[in-house]
Amino acid sequence: MITVIVVFLFMELFVCFLYKFVIHGFLWVLHEDHHRPKEHRLQKNDIFSLFFSVLAFIFILYGILSGFNIYFWIGIGIIAYGIGYFMVHDIFFHRRIKIKYIPKSAYMKGILNAHGHHHMKATKERAINFGFLYANKKYNVPD
Numbered sequence: 795m796i797t798v799i800v801v802f803l804f805m806e807l808f809v810c811f812l813y814k815f816v817i818h819g820f821l822w823v824l825h826e827d828h829h830r831p832k833e834h835r836l837q838k839n840d841i842f843s844l845f846f847s848v849l850a851f852i853f854i855l856y857g858i859l860s861g862f863n864i865y866f867w868i869g870i871g872i873i874a875y876g877i878g879y880f881m882v883h884d885i886f887f888h889r890r891i892k893i894k895y896i897p898k899s900a901y902m903k904g905i906l907n908a909h910g911h912h913h914m915k916a917t918k919e920r921a922i923n924f925g926f927l928y929a930n931k932k933y934n935v936p937d
Protein backbone atom coordinates (compact mmCIF):
# COMPACT_ATOMS: atom_id res chain seq x y z
CA MET A 795 0.00 0.00 0.00
CA ILE A 796 2.75 2.41 0.90
CA THR A 797 4.29 1.66 -2.51
CA VAL A 798 1.08 2.78 -4.22
CA ILE A 799 1.12 6.09 -2.34
CA VAL A 800 4.80 6.71 -3.01
CA VAL A 801 4.38 5.91 -6.73
CA PHE A 802 1.30 8.15 -6.88
CA LEU A 803 3.18 11.11 -5.40
CA PHE A 804 6.21 10.36 -7.52
CA MET A 805 4.05 10.34 -10.65
CA GLU A 806 2.86 13.87 -9.95
CA LEU A 807 6.45 15.07 -9.73
CA PHE A 808 7.44 13.00 -12.73
CA VAL A 809 4.54 14.22 -14.88
CA CYS A 810 5.31 17.78 -13.81
CA PHE A 811 8.90 17.35 -14.92
CA LEU A 812 7.84 15.57 -18.11
CA TYR A 813 5.50 18.40 -19.11
CA LYS A 814 7.98 21.09 -18.35
CA PHE A 815 11.05 19.70 -20.05
CA VAL A 816 9.89 17.04 -22.47
CA ILE A 817 6.32 17.65 -23.59
CA HIS A 818 6.80 21.39 -23.75
CA GLY A 819 10.22 20.56 -25.16
CA PHE A 820 11.20 18.13 -27.87
CA LEU A 821 7.89 16.25 -27.75
CA TRP A 822 5.90 19.44 -28.26
CA VAL A 823 4.80 18.08 -31.63
CA LEU A 824 2.61 15.59 -29.75
CA HIS A 825 1.19 18.09 -27.29
CA GLU A 826 0.66 21.07 -29.55
CA ASP A 827 -2.83 19.99 -30.62
CA HIS A 828 -3.86 19.98 -26.96
CA HIS A 829 -3.28 23.72 -26.91
CA ARG A 830 -5.32 24.46 -29.99
CA PRO A 831 -8.70 25.97 -29.29
CA LYS A 832 -10.66 23.37 -31.19
CA GLU A 833 -10.50 20.10 -29.35
CA HIS A 834 -10.63 17.02 -31.43
CA ARG A 835 -12.09 13.87 -30.00
CA LEU A 836 -8.75 12.20 -30.18
CA GLN A 837 -5.60 14.21 -29.80
CA LYS A 838 -2.00 13.34 -30.41
CA ASN A 839 -1.62 14.31 -26.77
CA ASP A 840 -3.47 11.11 -25.83
CA ILE A 841 -0.35 9.18 -26.73
CA PHE A 842 0.99 10.14 -23.31
CA SER A 843 -1.96 8.53 -21.53
CA LEU A 844 -1.56 5.49 -23.72
CA PHE A 845 2.13 5.32 -22.90
CA PHE A 846 1.46 5.32 -19.15
CA SER A 847 -1.32 2.75 -19.51
CA VAL A 848 1.01 0.39 -21.33
CA LEU A 849 3.74 1.02 -18.77
CA ALA A 850 1.37 0.26 -15.89
CA PHE A 851 0.13 -2.84 -17.67
CA ILE A 852 3.67 -4.15 -18.06
CA PHE A 853 4.42 -3.53 -14.38
CA ILE A 854 1.22 -5.23 -13.26
CA LEU A 855 1.62 -8.20 -15.57
CA TYR A 856 5.23 -8.70 -14.52
CA GLY A 857 4.21 -8.26 -10.87
CA ILE A 858 1.49 -10.91 -11.12
CA LEU A 859 3.83 -13.34 -12.87
CA SER A 860 6.39 -12.82 -10.09
CA GLY A 861 3.83 -13.51 -7.35
CA PHE A 862 2.45 -10.06 -6.66
CA ASN A 863 5.72 -8.44 -5.75
CA ILE A 864 6.49 -4.71 -5.64
CA TYR A 865 6.18 -4.31 -9.42
CA PHE A 866 2.51 -5.12 -9.12
CA TRP A 867 2.01 -2.29 -6.64
CA ILE A 868 4.06 0.11 -8.72
CA GLY A 869 1.71 -0.67 -11.61
CA ILE A 870 -1.31 -0.06 -9.39
CA GLY A 871 0.20 3.29 -8.33
CA ILE A 872 0.62 4.35 -11.96
CA ILE A 873 -2.98 3.31 -12.73
CA ALA A 874 -4.28 5.19 -9.67
CA TYR A 875 -2.51 8.32 -10.80
CA GLY A 876 -3.71 7.80 -14.35
CA ILE A 877 -7.33 7.59 -13.19
CA GLY A 878 -6.91 10.72 -11.06
CA TYR A 879 -5.31 12.54 -13.95
CA PHE A 880 -7.96 11.44 -16.41
CA MET A 881 -10.83 12.41 -14.13
CA VAL A 882 -9.42 15.83 -13.32
CA HIS A 883 -7.85 16.73 -16.64
CA ASP A 884 -9.93 15.04 -19.30
CA ILE A 885 -13.34 14.96 -17.64
CA PHE A 886 -13.59 17.70 -15.01
CA PHE A 887 -11.49 20.21 -16.90
CA HIS A 888 -11.81 19.48 -20.61
CA ARG A 889 -15.21 17.81 -20.33
CA ARG A 890 -14.46 15.14 -22.87
CA ILE A 891 -17.21 13.12 -21.30
CA LYS A 892 -20.34 15.08 -20.62
CA ILE A 893 -21.25 14.87 -16.98
CA LYS A 894 -22.95 17.16 -14.56
CA TYR A 895 -20.14 18.08 -12.29
CA ILE A 896 -19.62 21.34 -10.52
CA PRO A 897 -16.42 21.61 -8.52
CA LYS A 898 -17.21 22.44 -4.92
CA SER A 899 -14.14 21.88 -2.83
CA ALA A 900 -11.41 24.48 -2.66
CA TYR A 901 -8.96 21.80 -3.75
CA MET A 902 -10.82 20.97 -6.96
CA LYS A 903 -11.40 24.61 -7.82
CA GLY A 904 -7.72 25.29 -7.25
CA ILE A 905 -6.38 22.55 -9.50
CA LEU A 906 -8.88 23.23 -12.26
CA ASN A 907 -8.07 26.92 -12.15
CA ALA A 908 -4.36 26.14 -12.31
CA HIS A 909 -4.81 24.05 -15.44
CA GLY A 910 -6.82 26.89 -16.95
CA HIS A 911 -3.74 29.02 -16.54
CA HIS A 912 -1.68 26.35 -18.26
CA HIS A 913 -3.92 26.66 -21.30
CA MET A 914 -3.97 30.44 -21.24
CA LYS A 915 -0.23 30.66 -21.73
CA ALA A 916 -0.32 28.31 -24.61
CA THR A 917 3.01 28.35 -26.32
CA LYS A 918 5.79 25.87 -26.25
CA GLU A 919 8.26 28.04 -24.39
CA ARG A 920 5.97 29.99 -22.17
CA ALA A 921 3.73 27.78 -20.18
CA ILE A 922 3.07 27.39 -16.52
CA ASN A 923 1.47 24.93 -14.11
CA PHE A 924 2.59 21.55 -15.16
CA GLY A 925 1.30 19.60 -12.21
CA PHE A 926 -2.17 18.16 -12.25
CA LEU A 927 -3.22 17.06 -8.83
CA TYR A 928 -1.46 19.72 -6.84
CA ALA A 929 -1.94 23.45 -7.29
CA ASN A 930 -0.21 26.34 -5.64
CA LYS A 931 -2.28 28.29 -3.12
CA LYS A 932 -2.25 31.31 -5.41
CA TYR A 933 -4.73 29.52 -7.69
CA ASN A 934 -7.25 29.12 -4.93
CA VAL A 935 -10.61 30.47 -6.03
CA PRO A 936 -12.21 32.72 -3.47
CA ASP A 937 -15.73 31.71 -2.50
Ligand SMILES: [Zn+2]
Pocket residue numbers: 828883888909913
Ligand atom coordinates in the same frame (compact mmCIF):
# COMPACT_ATOMS: atom_id res chain seq x y z
ZN1 LIG B 1 -5.33 20.37 -20.74
Ligand SMILES: [Zn+2]
Pocket residue numbers: 818825828829912921
Ligand atom coordinates in the same frame (compact mmCIF):
# COMPACT_ATOMS: atom_id res chain seq x y z
ZN1 LIG C 1 0.68 22.18 -22.30
